[in-house]
Amino acid sequence: MQFTRRSVQTAAALAVLGGLLASPALAQDKPKIALVMKSLANEFFRTMEDGAKAHQKAHASEYTLVANGIKNETDTAAQIKMVEQAVAQKASAIVIAPADSKALVPAVKAAIDKGVIVINIDNQLDADALKEKNITVPFVGPDNRVGAKLVGDHLAKSLKAGDKVGIIEGVSTTFNAQQRTLGYQDAMKAANITVVGVQSGNWEIEKGNTVA
Incomplete structure (x- = not known):
């Protein structure tokens, strides 16, 4: 496949998670990673999904991947539900490109409270909103x-x-x-x-x- 900034960015986030999940404190039998994206009608996120699937295929023995995206760029409510579903389905980690920098923070906080590792990509979560919830979320992405x-x-x-x-x-x-x-x-x-x-x-x- 052709590697682009967006596919490399996603693979980098998955690689970071791979290191975290492989640590003795977090190791488990083939952890599940949920990739939660914005609109899959947007070629940007289809390429992101391709990059994530390529990384998982190359590391199939290390983790499973569930990739989801919303129908349009402003469907924040649907993306919040995807985060909640990932937690309910016992995802070990969530990699999220949030549709809204502030609105997704409560759902991210709830996931972290359940012990889920969260990595933020593409669109950075709002620093003040994170501070208000007393959480930190690693960001992988450009300036x-x-x-x-x-x-x-x-x-x-x-x-x-x-x-x-x-x-x-x-x-x-x-x-x-x-x-x-x-x-x-x-x-x-x-x-x-x-x-x-x-x-x-x-x-x-x-x-x-x-x-x-």
């Missing part, structure tokens, strides 16, 4: 603000000072969307280019085209 600034810097080379641009961001309540917007704004400010507006496309091509 979205830095990455977005690099993209903005590249675009700025094709523009000139005084030009105007708009931003179509992802789901506004997600940390990665917020960070990408900030990074892009950083680049535009540095190039003296005006951002005239920010609209949410909810990570969906059709909605993005509509708000454009």
Whole structure:
């Protein structure tokens, strides 16, 4: 398969879990890992799922994998239910790409309270919400603000000072969307280019085209 940032990111999270679950304190007979993603209608998460399945296939004797994703990027309630189901099905660990940086924290807290290891990927859980629940969750993923600034810097080379641009961001309540917007704004400010507006496309091509 072709390896991309998203598939490598997921494999890295699974590798981290493999090390944790192999420790004497946590070792058990073939632990179950639940991968809880956002919309599988999004190619990004289909590729993430492929990467996870490839890693599990290469380590089939070490753990089993259950991969699930929601129907659309904003179906937070369905994703919360997936976390609850993973706990009920005795998952040893959950790898989650949360649809909402704050709304998933109570479900994550409940899982941790049940002894489930949780690893956060893709969209980082809200730091204040985690602090309020008195929990820490390891994050495996990129610096979205830095990455977005690099993209903005590249675009700025094709523009000139005084030009105007708009931003179509992802789901506004997600940390990665917020960070990408900030990074892009950083680049535009540095190039003296005006951002005239920010609209949410909810990570969906059709909605993005509509708000454009």
